[in-house]
Amino acid sequence: xxxxxxxxxxxxxxxxxxxxxxxxxxxxxxxxxxxxxxxxxxxxxxxxxxxxxxxxxxxxxxxxxxxxxxxxxxxxxxxxxxxxxxxxxxxxxxxxxxxxxxxxxxxxxxxxxxxxxxxxxxxxxxxxxxxxxxxxxxxxxxxxxxxxxxxxxxxxxxxxxxxxxxxxxxxxxxxxxxxxxxxxxxxxxxxxxxxxxxxxxxxxxxxxxxxxxxxxxxxxxxxxxxxxxxxxxxxxxxxxxxxxxxxxxxxxxxxxxxxxxxxxxxxxxxxxxxxxxxxxxxxxxxxxxxxxxxxxxxxxxxxxxxxxxxxxxxxxxxxxxxxxxxxxxxxxxxxxxxxxxxxxxxxxxxxxxxxxxxxxxxxxxxxxxxxxxxxxxxxxxxxx
Numbered sequence: 001x002x003x004x005x006x007x008x009x010x011x012x013x014x015x016x017x018x019x020x021x022x023x024x025x026x027x028x029x030x031x032x033x034x035x036x037x038x039x040x041x042x043x044x045x046x047x048x049x050x051x052x053x054x055x056x057x058x059x060x061x062x063x064x065x066x067x068x069x070x071x072x073x074x075x076x077x078x079x080x081x082x083x084x085x086x087x088x089x090x091x092x093x094x095x096x097x098x099x100x101x102x103x104x105x106x107x108x109x110x111x112x113x114x115x116x117x118x119x120x121x122x123x124x125x126x127x128x129x130x131x132x133x134x135x136x137x138x139x140x141x142x143x144x145x146x147x148x149x150x151x152x153x154x155x156x157x158x159x160x161x162x163x164x165x166x167x168x169x170x171x172x173x174x175x176x177x178x179x180x181x182x183x184x185x186x187x188x189x190x191x192x193x194x195x196x197x198x199x200x201x202x203x204x205x206x207x208x209x210x211x212x213x214x215x216x217x218x219x220x221x222x223x224x225x226x227x228x229x230x231x232x233x234x235x236x237x238x239x240x241x242x243x244x245x246x247x248x249x250x251x252x253x254x255x256x257x258x259x260x261x262x263x264x265x266x267x268x269x270x271x272x273x274x275x276x277x278x279x280x281x282x283x284x285x286x287x288x289x290x291x292x293x294x295x296x297x298x299x300x301x302x303x304x305x306x307x308x309x310x311x312x313x314x315x316x317x318x319x320x321x322x323x324x325x326x327x328x329x330x331x332x333x334x335x336x337x338x339x340x341x342x343x344x345x346x347x348x349x350x351x352x353x354x355x356x357x358x359x360x361x362x363x364x365x366x367x368x369x370x371x372x373x374x375x376x377x378x379x380x381x382x383x384x
């Protein structure tokens with residue numbers, strides 16, 4: 001099969017890593033795979049070099065950007081159309097909102113239209129965004145829905161919200177969890193002591209970690225006061241923030257005002273290959289985003305056997321079963337968050353048992369091989 005993937009930008013992020021894992025696995029299975037993408041602009045870091053290091057065929061579309069820009073979007077649409085006309089793939093598999101809309105439009109206006117698959121890693125419309133912008137995205141998604149042969153959702157929650165917005169039909173949707181190299185996290189405990197020493201953690205420190213960009217809607221402003229409350233009972237606790245972004249100065253000021261700056265390590269942006277070791281240094285992972293497709297950081301922590309506390313948003317409950325594999329709390333609820341963290345720390349044996357149950361679930365459902373096999377089967381059905 002000749003399958004071309006399209007994503008807006010190849011930054012360091014869950015959707016991008018998922019796309020590359022899929023491409024690499026499909027190529028290893030003998031398929032003709034290529035990736036179309038815009039420049040990896042932004043502070044999040046780039047995965048473009050990783051793609052090229054794996055000898056993945058990459059078509060760089062210079063004007064493809066995340067932001068809406070009528071001129072850039074038109075140039076990108078025409079560039080995608082030219083590539084599809086010349087290369088004639090059997091399947092176009094799109095990822096992310098901008099690339100998904102432009103790619104499906106481009107494929108719909110060429111002869112010999114490829115089969116079209118679109119993966120929903122997260123939704124472009126949500127309660128924290130301007131209503132007009134939400135309406136624009138919903139209208140655009142409805143417009144390209146008839147050209148979409150299959151939607152792949154990374155969580156059942158994504159399917160439910162898309163259908164509730166009137167996008168597509170139930171029979172178009174399949175759910176395939178966003179995978180990652182699970183065993184790298186299972187084996188990562190061997191790095192624990194080394195990483196804790198590197199970041200200055202003492203043997204008796206309780207390390208509470210969070211992996212996320214320091215951006216809006218990631219919930220750091222709720223985590224910091226919750227952590228302040230936790231330290232009153234567990235003064236040996238430390239906060240380990242993995243990720244970088246525009247909110248770092250603001251969060252550092254907030255930490256200073258709360259009197260907890262000395263108890264926080266801002267690790268900055270880490271490349272994907274260092275994340276398993278970073279997770280191994282933690283005693284608890286907290287995930288407090290206000291919106292999320294499927295929280296990969298939570299799945300990665302559970303794969304490592306690390307207890308988790310997470311906001312009950314979108315697909316999170318498909319990874320965390322409350323009081324069975326971790327704790328779920330309402331989003332933006334600082335008292336509930338601090339209470340759940342304290343419950344986890346006060347009951348270490350129960351927390352470890354829940355994390356081990358979560359680890360079994362992740363090992364069974366989140367491997368790259370299982371994800372790729374399911375995607376490959378969808379492709380085969382489309383081409384029969």
